[in-house]
Amino acid sequence: QVQLAESGGGSVQAGGSLRLSCAASGYTSTRFCMGWFRQAPGKEREAVATTSITGRSTYYADSVKGRFTISQTNAKNMLYLQMNSLKPEDTAMYYCAAGLHADVRGYCYASLYGGQGTQVTVSS
Secondary structure, X not given: OOEEEEEOOEEEEOOOOEEEEEEEEOOOXXXXXXXXXXXXXXXXXXXXXXXXXXXXXXXXXXXXXXXXXXXXXXOOOEEEEEEOOOOHHHOEEEEEEEEOEEOOOOOEEOOEEOOOOEEEEEEO
16 A cells, blocks of 8 residues: 655745655555645645646646646655745645546545645744
8 A cells, every 4th residue: 555754844934945755655556646735724635736647747726836846756756845935824734645536737636645744834
């Protein structure tokens, strides 16, 4: 079974940068999509950035377009999220996720999430 482990969160001031990493293991096929989701206190979990199964398409939430960049290794054993120009509203627990289905936009319908998540806190 696929296991996901996030790292790289922290506390930064507005305008700063962070890079999140996700280590994936336990899979026998690379035919899955991956992405980053986040959940702020009192809010629903939302997709931040995801990639399609082939990796050729990527989806970004409107709120992070132009600031965040998702990338992954060809073997899909590592997934990254480079976050620049961070804003206080980016504060949330960030989760790495994987799924078997993605649409033409590159939106990954995640069915598996990292267990721990990594906290990102942006102060003004």
